Amino acid sequence: MTTAVGRSVRLEIAATFASNKTVTAISLANPGVATSTSHGMINGTVGFWTGTGGGMPQLEGQATRVYNQSTNAFDLQGLDTTDYSAWVTGGTFTPVATWITISEAIGLTLGGGAQERLDDTKLHDVVQQDVFGVLPADTAQVDLLRQTVDGTAMAAIASASIRSTNLVWRATLHDGSVCVWRGSPSRPGLSLQRKQLATGGFQIAVKGLALACLPA
Amino acid sequence: MSAAHDLQALLLADTALTAVVGERIAIDQVEQGVERPYIVFSTQGVDKQLGLDGTLLGRITTIDIQCCGADRDDAITVADLVEVALAAASQDSDRGTTGYDADNGLEVEVVTVDWIET
Numbered sequence: 248m249t250t251a252v253g254r255s256v257r258l259e260i261a262a263t264f265a266s267n268k269t270v271t272a273i274s275l276a277n278p279g280v281a282t283s284t285s286h287g288m289i290n291g292t293v294g295f296w297t298g299t300g301g302g303m304p305q306l307e308g309q310a311t312r313v314y315n316q317s318t319n320a321f322d323l324q325g326l327d328t329t330d331y332s333a334w335v336t337g338g339t340f341t342p343v344a345t346w347i348t349i350s351e352a353i354g355l356t357l358g359g360g361a362q363e364r365l366d367d368t369k370l371h372d373v374v375q376q377d378v379f380g381v382l383p384a385d386t387a388q389v390d391l392l393r394q395t396v397d398g399t400a401m402a403a404i405a406s407a408s409i410r411s412t413n414l415v416w417r418a419t420l421h422d423g424s425v426c427v428w429r430g431s432p433s434r435p436g437l438s439l440q441r442k443q444l445a446t447g448g449f450q451i452a453v454k455g456l457a458l459a460c461l462p463a
Numbered sequence: 464m465s466a467a468h469d470l471q472a473l474l475l476a477d478t479a480l481t482a483v484v485g486e487r488i489a490i491d492q493v494e495q496g497v498e499r500p501y502i503v504f505s506t507q508g509v510d511k512q513l514g515l516d517g518t519l520l521g522r523i524t525t526i527d528i529q530c531c532g533a534d535r536d537d538a539i540t541v542a543d544l545v546e547v548a549l550a551a552a553s554q555d556s557d558r559g560t561t562g563y564d565a566d567n568g569l570e571v572e573v574v575t576v577d578w579i580e581t
Contacts, residue, residue: 256515350518392512392520442555442577444512444521 249422251460258355258389259346260400261293261415267339268294273303279328282320283340288313290321291463293417294342295429295454302335303328309455310415310429313342325458343415347400354390354448355418357426357457359383385453387416387428393437393445401435404449408434413454423463429454466524466578467491467506474502477548483541499569500532500541507575521581527559528574535561535570542572549576 272282288294292313299306306328314324363380397405407414411431418426430453437447467490474480474488487493487501504526512521528545532538542558549556559573 253515254513255517258515348516350514350516351520352515353513353520355515392514442523442579444523444579444581 251420251424253354255421256352256355257417257419258349258352259417259419260349260403261343261345261417262347262399262403263344264294265342265344267341270338270340273306273323273328273334273338275329275331275333277327277329278314279323279326279331280320281323281340284319286316286319286321286340288316288321288342290314290316291425292342293415293425293427294340295413295415297339297341299334299338301337302333303331303338305331305455306338307455308413308429310427311340311458312425312427312461314461325461326456343417346417347403349389349391349400349404351391351394351398351401352389353392353446354388356388357385357418357428357459359385385428385430385455385457387430387451387453387457388448389432389451390448391435391446393435393447404432405435408432408449414451416451425461425463426457426459427461428457430457465506466509466522466580467504467526469580470504470526470528470576470578473552473554474545474548477544477551480541480544480548483544500530500537502528502530502541502545504528521579524578524580526576526578528556528576530572530574532570532572533568538570538572542574545574549574554578 268283268286270281270283274280295310296306311323313321315322360383364377365380367376367378413429413431415429430451433450435449439445484500489503491505493503507525510523514520530538530541546556556574556576559575562571
């Protein structure tokens with residue numbers, strides 16, 4: 248275990264995708280295990296899920312990373328599906344083929360914010376009893392030093408923000424551990440201050456969970 | 464090239480300034496007894512702006528430019544010309560402290576520039 252640091256962190260978005268993988272089952276386990284005949288993917292492959300609404304709707308749109316793969320199966324690294332709805336049928340996994348680095352990024356914050364507290368107090372209680380409600384939506388915040396003209400990655404992000412398109416994101420930390428998520432970015436901002444480099448940033452509304460700190 | 468060398472080249476290319484100080488625009492030190500007015504400057508600090516992945520996105524170098532004259536008006540004239548030259552190159556500057564070096568009979572105006580490279 249190594250303390251994460253904000254250096255040598257590569258933040259990327261997916262640029263192109265490989266062909267969809269048909270998945271025939273996903274276990275209810277930690278982590279969930281997908282069955283996909285001759286999927287051909289290697290460990291570390293990142294992709295996202297679609298068409299899972301028939302059996303495991305919690306997975307719809309979620310990005311996951313392939314781990315512990317075998318010829319016909321792979322783990323959904325870091326994703327606990329134990330309490331998900333049982334898989335019935337359908338579902339595809341679309342793997343990322345190539346990535347673009349967001350070199351302008353100077354900061355990244357991942358998290359879901361404060362969890363809602365629900366009052367579970369009974370008549371006989373002498374103090375209020377609280378329970379946590381459903382998890383708040385995960386979000387990501389990216390801070391930037393803005394360039395005068397957007398590079399490839401920032402142009403793609405700006406375009407996705409206008410069209411509310413979901414992108415697949417990956418942050419690789421200095422020790423090779425990885426965070427992955429999928430979501431749509433807000434419109435990147437720009438702030439100009441005298442005697443400073445231009446800053447900016449955007450937020451990402453995450454589909455499902457942002458999977459942080461996955462071992463390399 | 465360092466920011467100091469870039470700054471020196473910028474000032475030497477400014478004809479209005481060199482009409483007053485000639486080529487007496489030096490980094491860090493000047494020779495003893497050099498004719499006045501002259502300019503000497505030194506780097507106070509360098510702030511590298513790195514991306515998360517280590518990409519160098521920019522560099523802000525703070526440089527104190529000492530405009531030395533035989534009298535106050537002389538020093539102010541040179542400092543004004545330095546600021547004009549910096550503004551023309553889109554480099555922001557501030558007027559710093561002024562001073563008098565009694566030992567050498569020097570009037571000094573300091574212009575501080577945050578030299579930004581991207």
